[in-house]
Amino acid sequence: MSALLAFDTATAATVVGVLRSGGELVARRDDPPAGARPRHAGRLLRLCDEALAAAGARWSDVARIGVGVGPGTFTGLRIGVATARALGQATGAELVAVGTLSALALAARGAGHPGAALAVLDARRGEAFAAGWSGSGEALSPPAALDPARLAELADPGVGPWLAIGDGAVRFRASLEPALTVPDDDSPLHGVDAGALCRLAAEGPPVAREELVPDYLRLPDAELERRARS
């Protein structure tokens, strides 16, 4: 019986989900303690292996692979995308790109929030990656790297109430509230959810392997400096 495997390594967490047709979701995750380095390289395949085994599936059963393409940490994105590409190469499974911010917003809707959602990740260098969706899942603002002080401007009061989620919502809470509601720091809504990943992976269109690339949203520093000089 075929299985769907989905994972995301755009944030500090390593998140994995396996869904078999007619079966229940099997989720595995690794959340490093605050301030600790992400453990994507050491954990991702181990969690995939564990989740597949718990779902009663083998690698050869995997027919579709969904991977979080970001935005997020560059190294994390590359580990996820390189893993998905090579697993596709080894198994012939279809590949699907899943937006990490989209997965965060979908989980907020799934948790019963009726209004709009702004998914925010800490992009470091004084920036945030953010994108907004309406309560019905319509995209309101595309993923972009923004000045955190201007995040609240994305929340059109006409489509509210607004919920802000993600590690960036926690980090930049002060500039988001009160225009947006930010759940408690320890709310699971701030982390990428395996169920949302699997759903987006199941619904999304398959892409050719060479088109599966991280959504960095930012040029390498060296390139920015070179362009600034010329």
Add this chain to the structure above:
Amino acid sequence: MSCEGPILAIETSCDDTCAALVGEDGTIRSSVVSSQGVHDRFGGVVPEIAARHHVELVNLVVDDALARAGASLDDVGRIAVTQGPGLVGALLVGLATAKSLAAARGLGLVAVDHLHGHLAATSAAPDPFEPPFLALVASGGHTFLAHVVEHARYEVLGQTLDDAAGEAFDKGARMLGLGYPGGPLLQHAALGGDGAAFAFPRAERMRGLDFSFAGLKTALLYTVRDLGEQESARRRADLAASFQRAIVEALLLRVERALEATGLDRLTLGGGVAANAELRERVGSLGVSVRVPPVELCTDNAAMIGLAARHLPVLAAADALALEAYATGEHLL
């Protein structure tokens, strides 16, 4: 876990995306190197840009290596991959790829040290050089002397304390206005020049078998400054020839000391600097038997990783899934 059959090797420690298929007998069935090229305009390798290109290229390079060998993934016996040292972001792409291929195909995984790969390449078939021997590996990323005791056991006797020899070539070439990559450009500029025209330091008073090229770099900088722009341009061939000779003689000095200290009478060269004509010529008169592999095996490639993997154990499945990269520090085998 299956292990029989050829080794599919992947190497992404710097800016070249490499894959190769190596037979169990050491035959190189294919070796593909995709050079990114994009770094030239930055005057050196940019880690983030290298890593971005590896993600886009590595699967195609693997497909190409299999196709050129007339093989498919079904024929592969085990997977080998460079674990370090190198640029971590770049290494992680190759590792994620190799680990995923191994996991999903139920194949054994072998983790290879990049430096061990260079050493394995210096003694490769079709004209194999059996250990023990002394090896000098000099490239843009590393410069070290090793006593290769057995195929899977070596001891690093000395290494560079600052720049690598290839890096010294690059920096010297830049100071002489020659561009990047510096090795071949500087060697070309030195043609017809007088290697004795300028007395550049070889760090000869530094004891032991370690290398240092920082003083040489500074000496060239001051010489060019003192000569002035016009005179430096006019005497460029002499400057290039003298600078090249200083690098070559600094390398030879340590090689001679190491041969004496170990009593070894055989030497191999590896790394991109082994392509340097003056170095190749000078080692010929050391009075020991010398082996220099073809240039494509000296510069970074995945065949050398497959060659080293032949003599290394396959990781336990759980360790393979959790394998991580390391940036520095060679594993002494």
